[in-house]
Structure formats: C-alpha cells, structure tokens
Amino acid sequence: MTRTRTILFWAAAAALLIGHVIVAWHSLTVWRFWEDEAFNLTVPRNLLAGLGYSSDGALSGSVITPFDPRISTGPVVLVPVAALLATGMDPVTAGRLIPLAFWIALLAGLAVLGRRIGGRWAALLAVTVPLAFTAGAGVSPIQGPADLLGEIPAAALIVWALVVLPRRAWLAGLLIGLAVQAKLIALLALPAFAVALWVLADGRGWPRIADTLRRSWLPLLLVGVPTLLVELAALLSLGPAGFVDHLRAIVRFVRSGGQDATSSVLEKLGTLAGSWSLPAALALLGAVIAVALALTGVVLRWRTATDAERLVIAYALAALVGALAFVGWWATASRLPLWVRHPAPGIFAFFPIIAAVALWAVPRLPRRRALRLAGVVAAAVLAAVVAGGATAHVVSSFLPREVTLESQRATVAPLADWVAENDVEWLAADPWGAAVAPIVLTGAHLGLFDAPAMDGVPRLTGGGCATETLADSGYFRICAAP
Numbered sequence: 001m002t003r004t005r006t007i008l009f010w011a012a013a014a015a016l017l018i019g020h021v022i023v024a025w026h027s028l029t030v031w032r033f034w035e036d037e038a039f040n041l042t043v044p045r046n047l048l049a050g051l052g053y054s055s056d057g058a059l060s061g062s063v064i065t066p067f068d069p070r071i072s073t074g075p076v077v078l079v080p081v082a083a084l085l086a087t088g089m090d091p092v093t094a095g096r097l098i099p100l101a102f103w104i105a106l107l108a109g110l111a112v113l114g115r116r117i118g119g120r121w122a123a124l125l126a127v128t129v130p131l132a133f134t135a136g137a138g139v140s141p142i143q144g145p146a147d148l149l150g151e152i153p154a155a156a157l158i159v160w161a162l163v164v165l166p167r168r169a170w171l172a173g174l175l176i177g178l179a180v181q182a183k184l185i186a187l188l189a190l191p192a193f194a195v196a197l198w199v200l201a202d203g204r205g206w207p208r209i210a211d212t213l214r215r216s217w218l219p220l221l222l223v224g225v226p227t228l229l230v231e232l233a234a235l236l237s238l239g240p241a242g243f244v245d246h247l248r249a250i251v252r253f254v255r256s257g258g259q260d261a262t263s264s265v266l267e268k269l270g271t272l273a274g275s276w277s278l279p280a281a282l283a284l285l286g287a288v289i290a291v292a293l294a295l296t297g298v299v300l301r302w303r304t305a306t307d308a309e310r311l312v313i314a315y316a317l318a319a320l321v322g323a324l325a326f327v328g329w330w331a332t333a334s335r336l337p338l339w340v341r342h343p344a345p346g347i348f349a350f351f352p353i354i355a356a357v358a359l360w361a362v363p364r365l366p367r368r369r370a371l372r373l374a375g376v377v378a379a380a381v382l383a384a385v386v387a388g389g390a391t392a393h394v395v396s397s398f399l400p401r402e403v404t405l406e407s408q409r410a411t412v413a414p415l416a417d418w419v420a421e422n423d424v425e426w427l428a429a430d431p432w433g434a435a436v437a438p439i440v441l442t443g444a445h446l447g448l449f450d451a452p453a454m455d456g457v458p459r460l461t462g463g464g465c466a467t468e469t470l471a472d473s474g475y476f477r478i479c480a481a482p
Helices: 002-029 035-048 075-085 091-118 120-132 151-164 169-180 184-200 205-223 225-256 265-273 280-301 307-332 344-364 369-396 405-421 436-442
Strands: 426-430 445-448 459-461 469-472 477-479
Touching: 002 091, 002 120, 002 369, 035 075, 035 091, 035 436, 035 445, 075 091, 075 151, 091 120, 091 151, 091 307, 091 344, 091 436, 120 344, 120 369, 151 169, 151 184, 151 307, 151 344, 169 184, 169 205, 169 225, 184 205, 184 307, 184 344, 205 225, 265 280, 265 307, 280 307, 280 344, 280 369, 307 344, 344 369, 405 436, 405 469, 405 477, 426 436, 436 445, 436 459
Parallel strands: 426 445, 426 459
Antiparallel strands: 459 477, 469 477
C-alpha cells in the first residue's frame, strides 16, 4: 500500500510539474506583451539609459518621471530586470524572466510550507492551488507567471517570510519589506504575521502579549528598511521640494488605487469565484471545504496542540487572516474595479496554505467513523476541485489567441524600422491600451496622445490616421502629429 501511494504521489508530482512548465513557457514566450508590462519596462530601460529610476510618465504627463507613483511594481522587480537588459537580452524576455524566477520561488516556498503542515500530499496540494487560480480575465490581468508585474514576486516573498518566521523572525520582517517594494499592497500581510507571532509566543494572557511584542519589534523595524532606502534614494534624486510632491502623489495614488470605478462586494466576490479555471460554484465549494476543515482542525487542536501542531495553527491563522485582509480590502473598496489582480498577492500566498491545513485537519477529526469518512470525502472533493482547475488552466494555454508575442513582434517590426531610421525619440499612444506595448517594442519613449508634452509628437494607433500616415504595419500605424 505504501509503495502504491508513493507511485501515485510521484506520478501526480510529475504531472503537476509538466503543467507548471507548460503554463510558464506560454507565459514567457507566447502570450501577448500588454500595456502594464510595457509601462513597467520603461523603468529598467530608462535606468539602463542613465535616466535614473524613472518611467516614461505616460500616466503622469508623458515626461520622464523619477519614482513614478503610477508604477506600482517596485524596484525589487524592476532593478533586476535592468541588470538582465544590460546583458543585451531581448527586452521582453528579460522583463519576464524575473517574475518567472519569483514564481518558481513561490512554488518552492509553498512546497516547504505544505510539507511542514501536512506532509508531501499537503505540499503537492499547496503547489497545485496557484495553477488552478487564473487572474487572466478582464482588462487588467495577470496573464501568467511571467508577466512583468509585482503581484507574484510579492506573494513569493510573503511565503518565504512565513517559511523563515519560526526561527528567524527578523528575516521574515525584511522579506515582507522587500515584498512591499515588489508591490505596495503587500503591507496587507502584516496582520497575518502579527497573528502568527502571537500564536508562536510563550505563555498565556499578558505574558504572551509581552512575548509577542518582544519578538515583533525587530521584524517590524526591518519591514520598513527597504522602503526607507528607496525613499532616501528618491529624496537624493528629487531634492526636498520634489520629494514632498512625490510623497503627495503616492498618497493620492494609494487613496484612489489609481482608479475611479464603482463596484459592490457581491460583484467582487463573484469575480473571484469565477477566476479559478472552473465553474464558480465548484470554486466556491472548494473554498468552503478548505476553510471549514482548516478552522475545524485549529479549534480541535487549540488547547492540546503539540509544538509541531502549534506551528501549523500559526500558519493556519496567518493564512486565514491574510486571505481575509486582501480579499476583504478589495471587496469593500468600492472605487476599485473588478480586477482580481488586486488581491492576487494574498490569494497566491495564503489560499494554498489554507488548502494544506485542510488536509492536515482530516486525521485530527474526532474518531467517529462518520466524521472521519466525511472529512476524507471533503478532502477528496477539495483535491479534485483544485486538480480540475489546474488541468483546465493548463489546457487553456493551448487555445488559440488573437494576439501573441510573435504576432506583436511581426506587426511592430516595420514601425520599429521607421523609428530607428528617423531617430524618433517619443511616440504617443492613441489611446491608452493596445497601442502602448507596440510603442515600447519600437524602442521609443511612451507618451499619451492627450498630454500637452506630446504636442507635435507622432502618434501610434490601431485606427486610421486623420493626418499623414508615416508608417503602416497593416494593423498599427504611426500618424503625423495633428
């Protein structure tokens, strides 16, 4: 029986590895290079060109903008991209390899946590959950693990902070600080770590609180170190007056989320339920089972937990609090649109841990045959739902796409030739959206057509030219400035 289980485990692990490789390869080489990736890429490109840590400012007046608050993907992601660009590597490939490396780190961290929590099967389930989740729908997606965005790097750093937390809480604090500089929203993970530190503290009542505070001050201090260094660099670069304006712009961006939509809690939760490569009802069923089993296990073992079980309880409560913080913030932020990308760092980091804890809880149910049978059936359903979602996600990778990275490059080639031949420095996207990535692929700086700084600058559009057509690729064209 043990040998059969071992064979089944390694067969499932091999299938999962193949699935992850398929999705990662398509994300790196096949799927389209879209506008947020392109806008982010302007930062490492400008850094390499000697313009400092600056974007092209397409959403900030279309001028070179140091420490642009509209670039929410941080230097933990973009500075390493600049290092790869310095090797002469293709810009899109360089940009996507760094997030892909963080994706591998995320999966490795989840495997470590899953094994600590419930053994190898829990590790396997934890590593499967991210493959079942897809944030690829809508106008602001995470198409795949290689997208040049900060959400997955932030999730990876959060997971590794949990890995090191029991023995090196100071390092966990530093990793959370780095996660914040991958994606600012990673700050929402702090309550999860506070809960975990409280569970792991010694004593009861006030002594436990005192021990929690004693263990927390250094990690909390180190959370702020990466941000302090980045803001110090901004101060030195911008000067005092410019730095004050920079801080005000960050506050405005954080308060608005950069958006002005109208959405309800039910709409947000429906969008989340529909983002699992499965019918929403099945995704909801899996979530209910996972949370119910995890909570049951925590309640049953709370008072009699061994040291090993107390660690699992710490991870369980951290994951539940973290998931609630990310999803709750997004669901109740009525001005944020229905983009599941916003809570994605918390989903990638905490949902897999809840699933692993659910498996851990089954053997700890009361020794009544009916309860044990119900627990086994529930765990089997959870595993089937997650596996089904992962399989559907892998299969969807092979579906034909209207636009691919290859077709983009072919379409942009004649435009890039024209830009190079005429030594064009800036192009204006008309409008924001599909025209953004082609501009970055041409090598020109990216502006927005309605910015005063773009007066007299040629425009790239997917529509017709109202002025002289300067270059035409059949799908996109460059028009003379009006």
